[in-house]
Amino acid sequence: MSSKTSPKMSPAARQFIDKVIGLSTSLNAQTEADALVVKREAAQQQLLSLGLPTRKDEDWQYTSIQPLLQQDFRLSETVSTAELSLAQLEPFLPDFETIRLVFVDGEFSESLSAGFEYIPDGLSIEMADADAIQSIALPETADAFQWINELLLDQGLTIQLDAQIVLEVPLHILFVQTQSGTVLTPRLQVHLGEAAQCQLLQHFVCLADETLTWVNGVGQITLEAGATCKQVVLQDLSDSSFYFNHQTTTQATNSNFESTYLALGSQLSRHHSVAQQQGDAAETTQDSIVPGRDQQLLDTRTLTQHHALHGQSRQLHKMVLGDAARGVFAGMIEVAKGAQKTDGQMDIKSLLLSPQAKVDAKPQLEIYADDVKCSHGCAAGQIDEDQLFYAQARGIRRTDAMQLITQAFLLEPLEKFQVQPAMQAWLTQRVVDKL
Amino acid sequence: MLLSVENLHAQVADEPEKAILKGLNLNVKPGEVHAIMGPNGAGKSTLSSVLAGREDYEVTAGTVSLSGEDLLELSAEERARKGVFLAFQYPVEIPGVSNKLFMQTAVNAIRDEQGLPALDMFDFDTYAQSKIDLLKMPKNLLDRSVNVGFSGGEKKRNDIFQMALLEPKLCILDETDSGLDIDAMKVVANGVNSLRSSDRSFIVVTHYQRLLDYIKPDFVHVLFDGQIIQSGGFELVHELEEKGYDDLIQAHQQQQTQK
Known part of the structure; x- marks a missing residue:
């Protein structure tokens, strides 16, 4: 493999890149669409000139990718998805109505998917479309x-909702990984026409606890004027897995994007949410719920770009870290010169349950307009002893009191997430099961 | 004897040079209401905290027993399970935890101690409603987060409601009347009065005589410098109101120097 143009890299990083390029080459051999091959080859050049990040890079200061580099990943083999029964998926299925799209090792499974009767005219769902x-x-x-x-x-996966179409039933996009040692590279594109509305539940799981996988996704969500999108990203991979996801949301006038990321699994994860307000009076919510345990390193980042007038953005990030878990947060609110009357707020609150747990949080504001209201707040601490004593003085065991208080602390973003009660309850249960 | 406190010495856990209780004695029989008054810094809140098991305080000498059992050996939650209840001077806010879940957990913890089956959501609702009616509390009290966004009066009221739910043997009210307006004070007093019974005792710690006018304690004690320097009946409240603590304190200090 030629890597002449690449910057100085550790042997492990170089080897890792070479393997990924090898996978790409084998993929190219099976691909008929020339354009796709060209695109992959261009990406290869980009990767080679960029190299892999190290902790010397500012954006990776707190997040080491060494554990990922030690792994040897391959592409999933095509399996007959019929081998998987619906009963095996039961633990991952919500108890409320959804339009369900199931991908097994990246492959769409029609037999495991359901709820197509809820698909209205004006919603198109396309898979494996090279043009898309x-x-x-x-x-x-x-x-x-x-x-x-x-x-x-x-x-x-390309989802297109035409103008004025309101999708009543949430769209559940379930990625089930069954093959250990494989990499999944989902690409999601969602387009909401004017005043269209939808709820998205992106869900990543491993079929078995032993399955080690690497999800490396990219997403693009576009909201036209007045559109509303409520998004939940439920990352519930096995504890040995890796998760990297980068999504960009662009918002037109009066659109509303409300998103919550739940980092429930993986040994190393990094979820990056970029929101760009391009039209006036757009509203953005980028919340996260991060319960960390064992040796997990859970990284959440946001970039919120206000380019227009009267924009509003809200962020509430909650981390509860036990054992030797590490939580990382970096968020930036950018207010462009003309984006007057912007109202932005970013809060990061963390509870550390053990002396080995650690949190690194970096909230940032970059403001070029002079008539804005922006703030950020960051707090990390232990459980309030006064709260514990109050509960104990009522006969509640200390461990139970800790559980009550921790749960309430962590679930705050979900409490205010305006979705149907059944969905809220189901998501809550997913989080509670991890505590 | 329900509660027996003998020669109790206590200090703030990290400050050994600063003794707060210096040989306190107190006996409370079932059904009795005791008031503890005294100037600022006398040790009133320390006494409440030590009895309830707050770990910020360290007992250096003396004994405390509840129905003959050594109370000082027990953790705060065990004391609560045995029937000790502390109404806080400043009830604590617990964001996100509903009053209902909090109190259902507490009631079931105490039922567990008594060998009774846990109440499910519906049985607890019925039980809680009966207490809300008894105390004439607002119906929505259970739906809110524990004390979050409550006014000072509402917090105290919530503590009294919790007391009614847990049906303790010994209720300690730690300056529950501080910062209350007259209406809220009446609610607290009515709560205490409606929970009075021949087997439930109260220790009412307070600065002011006003709450005591409503509650009418059987015994009144004056706490100063970590000791009870005077005990009497309800009439002592009005004596203190007229003369203040000064005479008592001076007499006590003279006695101390003579020793």
């Missing part, structure tokens, strides 16, 4: 993991 995949161009600023997504791009 190509329509998303990664920005020049894309990082190594986004380029890897493109390098291994094989199947995309």
